[in-house]
Amino acid sequence: MKLVDSHCHVNSSQFEEDREEVFKRASEELEFIVNIGNDLPSSEDTIKYSEKYPFVYGVVGVHPTDISTYNDEVEKRLEELAHHEKAVAIGEIGLDYYWMEDEKEVQKEGFRRQMRLAEKVNLPVVIHSRDAMEDTLTILNEFPNVKGVFHCYPGSFESAMNVPSGYVFGVGGVLTFKNARKTVEFIEKIDLSRVVIETDSPYLTPVPFRGKRNEPIYVKYVAEKIAEIKNIPVEEVIKVTTENAKRIYNIK
Numbered sequence: 041m042k043l044v045d046s047h048c049h050v051n052s053s054q055f056e057e058d059r060e061e062v063f064k065r066a067s068e069e070l071e072f073i074v075n076i077g078n079d080l081p082s083s084e085d086t087i088k089y090s091e092k093y094p095f096v097y098g099v100v101g102v103h104p105t106d107i108s109t110y111n112d113e114v115e116k117r118l119e120e121l122a123h124h125e126k127a128v129a130i131g132e133i134g135l136d137y138y139w140m141e142d143e144k145e146v147q148k149e150g151f152r153r154q155m156r157l158a159e160k161v162n163l164p165v166v167i168h169s170r171d172a173m174e175d176t177l178t179i180l181n182e183f184p185n186v187k188g189v190f191h192c193y194p195g196s197f198e199s200a201m202n203v204p205s206g207y208v209f210g211v212g213g214v215l216t217f218k219n220a221r222k223t224v225e226f227i228e229k230i231d232l233s234r235v236v237i238e239t240d241s242p243y244l245t246p247v248p249f250r251g252k253r254n255e256p257i258y259v260k261y262v263a264e265k266i267a268e269i270k271n272i273p274v275e276e277v278i279k280v281t282t283e284n285a286k287r288i289y290n291i292k
């Protein structure tokens with residue numbers, strides 16, 4: 041069994057020059073990758089790539105920092121895209137009080153509407169939450185039937201226990217950073233059955249490539265770090281996290 045990149049943005053303009061090669065390397069080294077939209081155009085793109093490449097799956101939605109683009113028409117089109125056979129979740133959606141492009145209330149409304157959409161089309165969600173843990177948890181708990189991935193999980197192990205049990209936690213390059221004490225502690229304590237590995241490419245590149253562009257095959261550095269922290273064979277990390285990603289995204 042191979043690793044999975046459960047969260048990347050190969051549709052980003054930073055891959056304009058060599059996207060085909062990035063996909064090719066990913067297809068050789070990984071089981072599959074999940075490409076994530078952040079607005080309607082990138083969600084359309086992610087479905088296009090999933091049609092072109094068997095190992096690419098798509099997630100469609102509007103990111104909290106792009107939520108001003110969300111309206112009835114966008115929602116209608118997202119719903120159509122969500123019915124595509126390669127669409128595996130609604131995302132990434134949530135709250136971002138760090139960049140705060142839009143007011144909290146506007147963000148919360150867009151988040152709730154997309155949680156409702158996920159419930160309607162019966163797909164899991166991919167959650168983005170920055171400096172907004174309390175409000176994120178409030179909204180997640182309003183939708184007990186929805187499951188998903190808490191992407192780039194920013195909290196402690198203790199706060200993770202307040203996340204509904206249907207969610208798994210996305211862990212990426214941050215874990216390899218020198219100042220990652222909170223995330224290292226989180227990995228020490230959390231059961232591996234609730235962890236999926238991600239890159240968030242082109243962002244958050246793990247050591248030893250920190251500062252350069254990230255790409256899906258770098259999930260291996262995150263897997264190695266988890267194995268080291270948990271003191272288990274890397275093969276076990278690969279097997280369990282890949283099974284977790286298949287289960288949560290319902291990929292056979």
Ligand SMILES: [Zn+2]
Pocket residue numbers: 047048049076132191240
């Ligand atoms: Zn992302």
